Amino acid sequence: MxxxxxxxxxxxxxxxxxxxxxxxxGRISLQEVDLTLPRLPPAWDGLTFxxxxxxxxxxLGRIERQVAALAxxxxxxxxxxxxxxxxxxxxAIPACVQAIAPFTARYGKxxxxxxxxxxxxxxxxxxxxxxxxxxxxxxxxxxxxLSLGEATLWLAGVDMLLPEDLLAQRPFAVAETLRDxxxxxxxxxxxxxxxxxxxxxxxxxxxxLCGHTHGGQICLPGLGALHANVVRLSRHYAAGLFSREGTQxxxxxxxxxxxxxxxxxxxxEASLLRLHPPSLGRKS
Numbered sequence: 298m299x300x301x302x303x304x305x306x307x308x309x310x311x312x313x314x315x316x317x318x319x320x321x322x323g324r325i326s327l328q329e330v331d332l333t334l335p336r337l338p339p340a341w342d343g344l345t346f347x348x349x350x351x352x353x354x355x356x357l358g359r360i361e362r363q364v365a366a367l368a369x370x371x372x373x374x375x376x377x378x379x380x381x382x383x384x385x386x387x388x389a390i391p392a393c394v395q396a397i398a399p400f401t402a403r404y405g406k407x408x409x410x411x412x413x414x415x416x417x418x419x420x421x422x423x424x425x426x427x428x429x430x431x432x433x434x435x436x437x438x439x440x441x442x443l444s445l446g447e448a449t450l451w452l453a454g455v456d457m458l459l460p461e462d463l464l465a466q467r468p469f470a471v472a473e474t475l476r477d478x479x480x481x482x483x484x485x486x487x488x489x490x491x492x493x494x495x496x497x498x499x500x501x502x503x504x505x506l507c508g509h510t511h512g513g514q515i516c517l518p519g520l521g522a523l524h525a526n527v528v529r530l531s532r533h534y535a536a537g538l539f540s541r542e543g544t545q546x547x548x549x550x551x552x553x554x555x556x557x558x559x560x561x562x563x564x565x566e567a568s569l570l571r572l573h574p575p576s577l578g579r580k581s
Contacts, residue, residue: 350508351551381411
């Protein structure tokens with residue numbers, strides 16, 4: 298009986314290892330989400346954002362090929378937003394960009410950088426240059442105005458803080474980046490980490506898109522993410538939609554992994570977000 302239990306236990310561990318190390322990390326889930334945003338101008342109803350985050354590309358692998366294939370099967374989005382952590386080292390930059398290059402968007406492709414994009418084993422300048430060659434505009438504490446008729450949408454991107462700055466509670470440059478933007482205008486913020494959420498709320502950002510957490514990578518039924526890799530927020534801010542003080546934040550589970558190449562009950566994600574004003578009666 299003990300031998301049988303040992304065999305069953307060994308098989309269970311092997312299957313769990315296969316699932317967590319190979320099966321789940323290699324299968325992208327396309328999350329289609331309708332968001333109701335109180336201040337969205339009616340002219341922007343149905344605006345779509347394709348949100349991709351945390352590639353952590355090591356080489357041209359399954360995830361990169363699946364991402365490139367998405368460009369052929371999903372409708373052309375209005376905006377594509379990348380929220381950082383593109384490649385794990387210089388040699389992986391071309392593979393990551395190869396996955397991104399096939400995408401087109403009506404109003405452009407925009408990105409912010411993550412903590413990994415400033416690592417010593419990667420040239421930030423080379424990464425930015427490769428992204429720009431692929432038609433991606435990198436926003437480093439910058440904003441742009443997108444216009445449709447008489448309505449204006451401001452898209453801003455803030456740079457990642459160093460770990461010591463996060464721990465010291467230094468603010469992200471959200472207020473500085475959005476200074477002089479008319480308060481009545483609709484604002485979307487790209488940030489790498491959910492830790493920028495308090496500044497987004499204080500600055501009356503309407504929608505913030507971010508990643509960094511990988512959804513926790515390992516989630517347990519009933520408990521959720523064991524760790525969210527955030528400093529200023531709790532582990533519950535691991536993935537999905539959150540709302541505070543009129544600001545909504547969507548956290549992507551991301552595409553890749555870091556530290557350990559495992560995902561359990563937390564598949565990689567590409568997010569297709571559709572924006573709606575409340576007057577049309579849609580629910581988030």
